[in-house]
Every structure is written in C-alpha cells, then in structure tokens.
Amino acid sequence: MFVDDTREVRDADVSAVAALDEPTRRRLYDHVVRQPGAVSRDEAAAALGLARQTAAFHLDRLADESLLDVVYERRSGRAGPGAGRPAKLYRRSAKQFAVSLPDRRYELAGRLLAQAVEESGATGEPVQQVLHRKAEELGTQLGDMDGAGLLDLLERYGFEPRHDDGAIVLANCPFHALAREHTRTVCGMNLHLLRGVLGGLGETGYEACLSPGPGRCCVRLEPAA
Incomplete structure (x- = not known):
C-alpha cells in the first residue's frame, strides 16, 4: 500500500479551504452541497439573490479548486437535434480535503x-x-x-x-x-x-x-x- 500524501497534495488542500473564506463563494458552496441533485448557474443565482455572472464566477472558482464537480445535462429531457445545448451544472466533489496544523496523518x-x-x-x-x-x-x-x-x-x-x-x-x-x-x-x-x-x-x-x-x-x- 503506497500512500500518495505529498506536500503538493497538502498545499492543494490549503488552497481549496482558503477559497471558502470569501463569503459569497462559501454561501454558494453550502447551497450546492445541500441540494439532492446538480445545480445550474441560474438556479444558484436565483436561490441566493445573486447576479448570474457573479454566481458563475464563484462556481467556476470552486470547481477549479476541486471543491465542486462540473457535469453537463440537458434539463429538457429531450435528445437529438433541436434538444439544445447541455447545461453546465455543479455538484459536491467526491474529493476529500484535510488541513491540520501541526501536520497530522x-x-x-x-x-x-x-x-x-x-x-x-x-x-x-x-x-x-x-x-x-x-x-x-x-x-x-x-x-x-x-x-x-x-x-x-x-x-x-x-x-x-x-x-x-x-x-x-x-x-x-x-x-x-x-x-x-x-x-x-x-x-x-x-x-x-x-x-x-x-x-x-x-x-x-x-x-x-x-x-x-x-x-x-x-x-x-x-x-x-
């Protein structure tokens, strides 16, 4: 059993946790992870009373830090020509984060x-x-x-x-x-x-x-x- 637990992994965890220090970003993260399914930018913006552009910016930052996963789905339920483009949706990431000072394993x-x-x-x-x-x-x-x-x-x-x-x-x-x-x-x-x-x-x-x-x-x- 080899444990891939390097300093790079720890630094990435610190960066991800630090990203949640921004209040709007934290509210968006909390909202997404409490939903039973993936959430669109429009849904998140409407739920928290944010501009769509603001919600999109923070959701993408959360995805960049691997705090959220991005999936693409057609909400219309239709497929094939004329069904429209899949929507970009966000859901809780399966990745786990751990930060402790001093370092604990x-x-x-x-x-x-x-x-x-x-x-x-x-x-x-x-x-x-x-x-x-x-x-x-x-x-x-x-x-x-x-x-x-x-x-x-x-x-x-x-x-x-x-x-x-x-x-x-x-x-x-x-x-x-x-x-x-x-x-x-x-x-x-x-x-x-x-x-x-x-x-x-x-x-x-x-x-x-x-x-x-x-x-x-x-x-x-x-x-x-």
Missing part, C-alpha cells in the same frame, strides 16, 4: 490499524505483530517509491526533522492524539514505519530508536553503530 494510522485487525482476525497472528509488519512494509514502500532524500521525506510526511548532535530528532508526531492515548501501540507502529523508511531508502547511517520526550515524536534516528 491519522488516516495513515487508521489504515494500518484496520489492516492489522482484519489480517489478525483472518490468520490468528497477534494484532501487534501484524501492525508492526504492515507499518514496516509501508515505510519501505515510501522510502523506495517517494524519490526523496531522508530529510525531505520526513518533512513531507509531517515529522519536522531536526539535526541534534549527530542524530535526527522528529519535532512533530503525525499521530499525536492517538499516541497520547495509545502510546505503546502507536509508538511501536511509528518505530517500525520509520525503520521501513530507512530500509526503503537504503539509509544505513541511522537507526530508528524509541526515545520519547516532551513536545516531540517518540522515535529518534540515531547514528548507526
């Missing part, structure tokens, strides 16, 4: 945990053992397929790496809330994830070790012995 953790529970139930292998294996496999894939160096990859996935006397300290835990309540499970998962990253990158200069401390990730990358 709870979906990644949730997928790993769900896979571990399902495989454990099917095979009888202990859940924790499966979780560690799945986390290391994912880390290996990230390191092998991402194409970035170690620090860039760690930065991209929200760990905020910092050099510290030859070691690499991870200033942010992408699984912070989960790690606080389920420390042993989540920190063990994270440890094996980062071991997999090092293996996938072919990085032999560091080894991932548990080294919990206040205000940072529980894993620290120490110089290899």
